[in-house]
Amino acid sequence: MAGLFVSFEGVDGVGKTTQVERLRQYLESRGRTVLVTREPGGTPLGATLRRLLLRNVAEDAADIAPRAEALIFAADRAQHVAETIRPALARGEVVITDRYLDSSLAYQAGGRELTAKEIRDLSMWATNGLLPARTYLLDMDPAASHARLQHDEDRMESAGDDFQNRTRRAFLDLAADEPDRFRVIDAAQTVETVWERIREDIDRLIDGLIDGSAGETSAESVKATEEPVGKSSGESR
Numbered sequence: 075m076a077g078l079f080v081s082f083e084g085v086d087g088v089g090k091t092t093q094v095e096r097l098r099q100y101l102e103s104r105g106r107t108v109l110v111t112r113e114p115g116g117t118p119l120g121a122t123l124r125r126l127l128l129r130n131v132a133e134d135a136a137d138i139a140p141r142a143e144a145l146i147f148a149a150d151r152a153q154h155v156a157e158t159i160r161p162a163l164a165r166g167e168v169v170i171t172d173r174y175l176d177s178s179l180a181y182q183a184g185g186r187e188l189t190a191k192e193i194r195d196l197s198m199w200a201t202n203g204l205l206p207a208r209t210y211l212l213d214m215d216p217a218a219s220h221a222r223l224q225h226d227e228d229r230m231e232s233a234g235d236d237f238q239n240r241t242r243r244a245f246l247d248l249a250a251d252e253p254d255r256f257r258v259i260d261a262a263q264t265v266e267t268v269w270e271r272i273r274e275d276i277d278r279l280i281d282g283l284i285d286g287s288a289g290e291t292s293a294e295s296v297k298a299t300e301e302p303v304g305k306s307s308g309e310s311r
Contacts, residue, residue, distance in 0.1 A: 087219030
């Protein structure tokens with residue numbers, strides 16, 4: 075059976091972790107082998123980079139230059155794809171990642187004021203063009219999602235309301251640009267309602283997978299979404 079690559083995106087506190095776990099349990103109940111991972115930190119190298127990127131503001135991590143930050147995220151992503159994601163897809167597994175390159179586009183281009191083209195080109199080079207077949211964007215007012223957080227703020231979470239609102243807007247713009255890949259779900263709804271939206275969509279996606287479509291997409295297929303989804307090309311949009 076073909077592998078399937080799914081990502082979850084959204085500002086912190088929208089419930090991604092809960093829905094990732096629900097999806098894992100559901101797919102395993104249907105007989106699929108599922109690998110759950112995350113960015114940053116989905117590999118041993120990534121875990122080291124994650125500590126550098128997301129450590130508490132009190133540890134004086136707030137002054138990482140935007141371009142340096144982008145390169146660190148890209149290094150994490152390159153290792154993540156090479157070591158974890160592509161091998162699992164080749165084995166026919168379902169890969170579910172809590173954040174992928176859209177987080178870089180939203181947080182760094184939208185929130186950090188780098189250009190989207192710079193971030194996208196870097197990410198597509200790092201991943202050799204690999205994009206998820208489906209991205210679930212859990213959308214919510216950042217003020218409301220921030221109130222849900224039950225841990226000390228990291229460097230990203232403490233960036234302020236303007237930053238979080240720009241980031242949310244950037245996520246929504248990304249979804250509007252790629253409607254075939256994204257599904258936007260109102261995360262202010264109940265956990266059960268959000269899950270039902272995901273379950274209904276993943277069932278349709280898997281039915282298409284059984285019919286022969288590949289479970290990943292590429293930069294080239296974003297430009298020509300009417301064509302069958304295929305392997306990644308390494309070309310950037």
